Amino acid sequence: MKYWLLKSEPDTFSITDLKARPRRTEHWDGVRNYQARNYIREMQKGDHAFFYHSSCAEPGVVGTVTVVSDPYPDFTAFDPHNPHYDPKSTPDHPRWFMVDVRHDKTFRNTVGLQQLKECRELTGFALLNRGNRLSIMPVTASQWRFINSLAGEGA
DNA sequence: GCCAACGTTGGC
DNA sequence: GCCAACGTTGGC
Numbered sequence: 792m793k794y795w796l797l798k799s800e801p802d803t804f805s806i807t808d809l810k811a812r813p814r815r816t817e818h819w820d821g822v823r824n825y826q827a828r829n830y831i832r833e834m835q836k837g838d839h840a841f842f843y844h845s846s847c848a849e850p851g852v853v854g855t856v857t858v859v860s861d862p863y864p865d866f867t868a869f870d871p872h873n874p875h876y877d878p879k880s881t882p883d884h885p886r887w888f889m890v891d892v893r894h895d896k897t898f899r900n901t902v903g904l905q906q907l908k909e910c911r912e913l914t915g916f917a918l919l920n921r922g923n924r925l926s927i928m929p930v931t932a933s934q935w936r937f938i939n940s941l942a943g944e945g946a
Numbered sequence: 947g948c949c950a951a952c953g954t955t956g957g958c
Numbered sequence: 959g960c961c962a963a964c965g966t967t968g969g970c
Contacts (some may be wrong), residue, residue, distance in 0.1 A: 798955095802970060825964075826965095845956060850956080921962095921963080923963090924954080924955045924956070924963075926955090
């Protein structure tokens with residue numbers, strides 16, 4: 792089982808939105824970056840991920856989700872009316888993939904980006920790498936436990 | 947295959 | 959809104 796971090800702008804789709812979905816589950820669509828796509832293809836049902844809010848007043852890790860599907864083609868790429876439409880991705884030869892994620896928990900307090908930066912334990916954490924703009928990145932088991940402990944939620 | 951131009955991300 | 963950083967595009 793692996794661990795991940797998923798970024799989203801809360802104005803577009805927040806952890807509260809996910810929790811409000813039927814079965815607290817939604818597909819994680821719209822990833823259009825090859826490196827992030829490759830991470831999605833490594834995901835397996837049962838993996839866990841942090842939900843990260845970006846481009847907002849308080850950027851940081853706001854909770855956790857569970858991956859509840861294996862990767863499958865991102866059908867929003869096939870829809871000419873979708874903002875993430877990509878004519879080069881077809882049902883026969885899909886270029887982009889997604890998984891379904893289910894809300895697990897919302898932290899009582901956001902673990903802020905600033906707080907993460909101050910932790911020696913998180914040296915090397917992908918999120919903190921200079922200039923990192925990836926919307927999906929891997930998290931190690933020890934990083935997973937540590938950030939959960941920062942949230943005061945155990946792991 | 948190089949690289950300049952352009953678009954996007956995301957913290958501040 | 960600014961700007962650094964990075965990815966993508968497209969001419970050559």
